[in-house]
Amino acid sequence: GAVVSQHPSRVICKSGTSVKIECRSLDFQATTMFWYRQFPKQSLMLMATSNEGSKATYEQGVEKDKFLINHASLTLSTLTVTSAHPEDSSFYICSASALGQGVDGYTFGSGTRLTVV
């Protein structure tokens, strides 16, 4: 079946530095990728939707200059948390879908635990 690889699974960084998280579709072309953020005991919150070759669409309240999303190829999307601060510590999850695939076909990565110290 479809597999999405997310890397790294855990990262600890210093406040003020930037962190890049990668999301790769291993065996299909992901025309659309989604980035979610999850705080402890809370829902996965959709941050942004990216389509290959175009700018990401950010959800209300998500700073696009803070969370840079690049979807330069059909198999790779990256989320860069710029100038990270402790409040950015969270669990970030990506999901991907192929062209024509319905919402029931979304494939998720295993998530990245970001800790900013």
Add this chain to the structure above:
Amino acid sequence: AQSVSQHNHHVILSEAASLELGCNYSYGGTVNLFWYVQYPGQHLQLLLKYFSGDPLVKGIKGFEAEFIKSKFSFNLRKPSVQWSDTAEYFCAVNPNDYKLSFGAGTTVTVRA
């Protein structure tokens, strides 16, 4: 605000016990409903889904869920759990667009 609510944060039960996890949503109109499971260290996987038709939906691993439109609910059930069902379970709603809205999740711990 539109939302998805899961009633329990953490459920602990013994093997062979029955499980029911509640999910309510506040979206109006037609929605698609999902339950996902996340085993420790793994990615979210689709357990089952409801789009239309029979409101009692059967999924993988012996799980089922019932859509009750009048109650805006989509509760997940399993008659007899196993230790391997220890995981986090997420209810999700898709209000006829491409986005998924998730509940906060329920951690299920099954004791052997």
